[in-house]
Amino acid sequence: MPKHKFNIVTSTCVPLPYDNIDTDRIIPARFLKSTTREGFGENLFRDWRYDSDGNLRPDCPLNDPRYSGCILVAGKNFGCGSSREHAAWAIADYGFRVVISTFFADIHRNNELNSFVLPVVVSEEFINDLFDSIDRNPATKVSVDLPKQTVTNLETGQSETFEINSYKKQCLIEGLDDIEYLLSHREDIINYENGNKF
Amino acid sequence: MTPKTLFDKIWDAHVVNHITDGPDQLYIDRHYCHEVTSPQAFAGLKQRGLKVFRPERTFCSPDHNIPTHDQDKTIADPVSRHAVDTLKSNASDNCLTYYGLGHDLNGIIHVIGPEQGLTLPGYTIVCGDSHTSTHGAVGAVAFGIGTSEVEMVLATQCILQPKPKTMRITVNGKLRQGISAKDVALYIIAQLGTDGCTGYFVEYAGEAIRSLSMEGRMTLCNMSIEMGARGGMVGPDQTTVEYLRGRLHSPATGEEFDKAATRWLALATDPDAKFDREVAFDTANIGVRVTYGTNPGMGIDIDELIPEPTNESEEKALEYMQFTPGQPIKGTPVDYVFLGSCTNGRIEDFREFARVVDGHKRSERITAWLVPGSRSVMKQIVEEGIDKILQKAGFELRQPGCSACLAMNDDKIPAGKLCVSTSNRNFEGRQGPDSRTILASPATAAHVAITGHL
Numbered sequence: 001m002p003k004h005k006f007n008i009v010t011s012t013c014v015p016l017p018y019d020n021i022d023t024d025r026i027i028p029a030r031f032l033k034s035t036t037r038e039g040f041g042e043n044l045f046r047d048w049r050y051d052s053d054g055n056l057r058p059d060c061p062l063n064d065p066r067y068s069g070c071i072l073v074a075g076k077n078f079g080c081g082s083s084r085e086h087a088a089w090a091i092a093d094y095g096f097r098v099v100i101s102t103f104f105a106d107i108h109r110n111n112e113l114n115s116f117v118l119p120v121v122v123s124e125e126f127i128n129d130l131f132d133s134i135d136r137n138p139a140t141k142v143s144v145d146l147p148k149q150t151v152t153n154l155e156t157g158q159s160e161t162f163e164i165n166s167y168k169k170q171c172l173i174e175g176l177d178d179i180e181y182l183l184s185h186r187e188d189i190i191n192y193e194n195g196n197k198f
Numbered sequence: 199m200t201p202k203t204l205f206d207k208i209w210d211a212h213v214v215n216h217i218t219d220g221p222d223q224l225y226i227d228r229h230y231c232h233e234v235t236s237p238q239a240f241a242g243l244k245q246r247g248l249k250v251f252r253p254e255r256t257f258c259s260p261d262h263n264i265p266t267h268d269q270d271k272t273i274a275d276p277v278s279r280h281a282v283d284t285l286k287s288n289a290s291d292n293c294l295t296y297y298g299l300g301h302d303l304n305g306i307i308h309v310i311g312p313e314q315g316l317t318l319p320g321y322t323i324v325c326g327d328s329h330t331s332t333h334g335a336v337g338a339v340a341f342g343i344g345t346s347e348v349e350m351v352l353a354t355q356c357i358l359q360p361k362p363k364t365m366r367i368t369v370n371g372k373l374r375q376g377i378s379a380k381d382v383a384l385y386i387i388a389q390l391g392t393d394g395c396t397g398y399f400v401e402y403a404g405e406a407i408r409s410l411s412m413e414g415r416m417t418l419c420n421m422s423i424e425m426g427a428r429g430g431m432v433g434p435d436q437t438t439v440e441y442l443r444g445r446l447h448s449p450a451t452g453e454e455f456d457k458a459a460t461r462w463l464a465l466a467t468d469p470d471a472k473f474d475r476e477v478a479f480d481t482a483n484i485g486v487r488v489t490y491g492t493n494p495g496m497g498i499d500i501d502e503l504i505p506e507p508t509n510e511s512e513e514k515a516l517e518y519m520q521f522t523p524g525q526p527i528k529g530t531p532v533d534y535v536f537l538g539s540c541t542n543g544r545i546e547d548f549r550e551f552a553r554v555v556d557g558h559k560r561s562e563r564i565t566a567w568l569v570p571g572s573r574s575v576m577k578q579i580v581e582e583g584i585d586k587i588l589q590k591a592g593f594e595l596r597q598p599g600c601s602a603c604l605a606m607n608d609d610k611i612p613a614g615k616l617c618v619s620t621s622n623r624n625f626e627g628r629q630g631p632d633s634r635t636i637l638a639s640p641a642t643a644a645h646v647a648i649t650g651h652l
Contacts, residue, residue: 019511020392020493024625029604033263033277035237035284037345047627052613075511077393080426080493081623082604083328084235085344106362106396106428107328107342114346165360167220177346179246182354185215185223189251189356192214192225 004116006172009097010143012069015061015134021074022081023108027090040086041093066138070097073130079108088115098144100151102127113168114178120144120151120162129158146172201468203364204433205399208339208465212322214356221358227321229351230307231258233285234606235326239349240288250292252355257316258289259297261306262606266569266596269300278607305572305598308332308540312416313574315445319434319462324351329540329622331422334431335415336438337465339399341429362428363474365398369406371481378550379414380542380620380639382406383421384487386479388497396426398475401467406481407432412441413546420541421622424494434462488652489637490527491515492626497637500528500652518626519634528652534617535566535647537640539603542620543571545578547640552587554644560592561650567609568593569601591648605630618646
């Protein structure tokens with residue numbers, strides 16, 4: 001997975017105004033057979049984007065020529081279901097760098113962070129305003145400023161702060177992953193094992 | 199000392215480091231691997247020039263990609279075969295225990311862990327699979343992780359994880375006759391929603407939970423993820439101890455086992471411990487449950503009518519399921535029945551299915567796939583003569599694996615067909631593109647299998 005260094009991302013958006021988008025929809029199980037991390041973007045939302053004959057489904061926002069950009073805006077409980085990190089890889093491989101929702105499923109949220117995709121949790125008010133803006137003007141841009149932890153709808157000027165712990169924020173800004181942290185703490189692990197009672 | 203929940207006790211005892219304004223570095227006692235979510239982690243490890251840090255703590259079994267027939271032959275699908283072979287060579291390169299296809303101990307990873315006594319009370323357990331929550335049934339902190347985290351465990355036996363909040367779900371009263379753990383799980387999910395427990399780790403408590411067998415507790419804990427919970431657990435009691443006695447990897451019987459049992463029984467939430475959230479339900483309200491939509495929270499009692507959709511997502515779900523609001527779900531003709539998965543693929547589930555179909559015949563309109571969760575379950579089915587009952591009623595047993603739960607192998611429900619499934623997810627296309635799924639208990643599935651309708 002390319003370790004993008006995050007700073008400020010400003011882009012148009014692709015709206016998916018549906019709740020409970022599960023990881024089976026993001027990447028169906030039959031595409032999980034690959035043993036590498038690459039190439040999953042091709043099958044992102046496969047059965048939503050294509051019908052069984054392989055034709056583009058016109059009702060899928062990803063097929064709508066009006067929408068583009070590296071920010072995905074989705075309804076609440078995004079990424080519920082299976083723990084497959086392939087879902088986050090597919091999102092990244094397709095070209096998204098940020099996903100905005102009011103609510104993410106726990107495992108998927110971790111998977112996005114570990115795949116260098118930034119999950120941004122916003123208020124109900126913010127997302128409704130954003131869906132309205134995109135509806136009125138598909139060229140609506142959003143700016144996500146990680147160092148300042150702010151997200152701004154550039155069409156309406158509405159802005160709010162978002163949560164991310166300072167450890168993970170630093171990892172994203174510097175392009176570091178958790179294994180690097182863990183490997184540098186091997187001695188603590190061995191000390192722990194010597195006292196582990198389970 | 200401040201009273202603590204069982205979850206807090208186990209979690210806190212496994213924290214190696216706490217990162218200020220960040221996650222905990224958590225030590226992992228047991229790690230399970232299957233072939234879908236591990237190859238990229240092993241590849242990452244290799245790229246870093248590392249070997250598995252604690253090979254004795256990781257156990258591997260291929261389950262998702264494997265066919266449920268002719269397991270003595272090579273896997274026909276070359277991509278599936280490659281995935282399974284990759285797990286085998288990764289296990290061998292790193293000296294990990296591997297239960298390959300056809301091995302006596304092969305099976306769905308969440309079925310074989312408890313049945314071999316690899317899953318023990320007080321443990322932290324992870325696997326690159328959301329249904330790892332199953333193992334919480336013995337009183338362990340068990341949860342699903344992503345592949346990057348699998349790599350962390352392989353490399354260091356630790357992961358970095360924000361500590362979830364705690365929640366207790368109490369189910370008061372005795373379960374009504376014929377009501378199973380699956381009905382309880384589907385009821386709770388319908389009440390709380392598929393995001394009702396997101397951010398929380400759940401402890402199940404109350405008379406109804408205590409009355410469940412270990413298999414029943416596994417079914418309930420398995421479905422914790424479907425309410426959004428990080429995991430679910432049941433505090434160990436005598437049922438837990440008896441279940442673990444004599445298992446392959448449990449402490450040996452005799453003095454060693456008794457000592458372990460005493461330690462396990464001491465693992466309990468303190469009487470005055472505070473949970474971040476408490477919810478209680480009454481068994482009087484829990485009937486035979488089925489789902490009617492495209493997420494596990496869209497469920498009703500079998501006697502209820504299909505509800506009116508409350509938003510666009512629910513409207514889409516009803517359209518997909520070809521159901522009309524106000525229509526009874528009871529009597530709906532069904533095409534397929536699937537008994538199996540890490541939710542309901544254990545011996546108790548096959549006993550229950552056989553009890554219902556005994557003396558009846560499979561309905562001609564039903565294609566039934568009966569898939570044991572493991573080789574051991576399959577063996578026990580034969581030993582108990584359950585296979586004979588099933589055969590007489592016109593059912594065939596398949597070989598173990600995840601099968602039609604997520605249809606990664608050939609066991610796909612055809613487009614448009616309706617399946618009553620004992621698995622855990624009814625998402626659009628989960629059991630095959632455009633297939634339709636109703637989640638239910640093994641007993642309900644058995645009734646459908648002989649009558650042809652709900």
